Amino acid sequence: MEKIAIDDVDVEVNPMEVHSVRRxxxxxxxxxxxxxxxxxxxxxxxxxxxxxxxxxxxxxFYVQEGTVTFDTEDGEVTVEEDEVIRFAPGEFQTGYNDSDDRVVGFAFGAPGAQHDWNELESLVYCRHCEAELGHGLELTDEGAFRLTCTECENSVTLG
Structure with missing residues (x-):
């Protein structure tokens, strides 16, 4: 058995600095x-x-406090305080705080304690293809994200 207080877990933010607190x-x-x-x-x-x-x-995702907006392939979904939303493997989504108030929440993933970077795909605009397309994602040795277009194989590094 192991126990820890959430505040005792070090903050680690996304290399693109899209949030200020992730434990x-x-x-x-x-x-x-x-x-x-x-x-x-x-x-x-x-x-x-x-x-x-x-x-x-x-x-x-469990929203403990506040309201989160998720963009999905089927449109926008709002998740309120004390609500939970699930995304199956292969479902595209992004969740963000579109309100004027702070959000507190948890993200859970299974199976595995960490996802395989080779099994993650982002939808981003490719300047070479001039369209929003799937991009493979990898973490560089410097801790940045490298996105590679699945169509033209053009890469861009973020973070």
């Missing part, structure tokens, strides 16, 4: 079978850097 609970406690991250999102901040999917994990 990787699963890493702090050595989870092996699912991921758990605590977030505090100020107005305009997001859970991730944009529309993406995990092919190797389902994702569940």
């Amino acid at each position: 990787p609970i699963s890493a702090a406690l050595g989870f092996t079978d699912f991921a758990m991250n605590y977030f505090e999102l100020e107005p305009g901040e997001s859970f991730s850097g944009g529309m993406h999917t995990h092919y190797d994990q389902e994702e569940v």
Whole structure:
């Protein structure tokens, strides 16, 4: 058995600095079978850097405080305080704080305590193809994200 206070978990932010507080609970406690991250999102901040999917994990978000907006392929979904939303592997989404108030919430992923970077795809605009297309994602040795267009293989590094 292991126990930890959320405030005792070090803050680790996304390399693109899209949120100011993310505490990787699963890493702090050595989870092996699912991921758990605590977030505090100020107005305009997001859970991730944009529309993406995990092919190797389902994702569940619990909003403890505030309201989160998720953009999905089917449109916009609002998740209120004490509500939960689930995304199956392969479902594209991005969640963000579109309100004037702080959001407190948790993101869970399973199976596995961490997703495989090779199993993640982001939808971003490709300057070469001049269209929003799927991009593979990898973490560079410097801690930045490298996105590679699945159509033209053009790469861009963020963060």
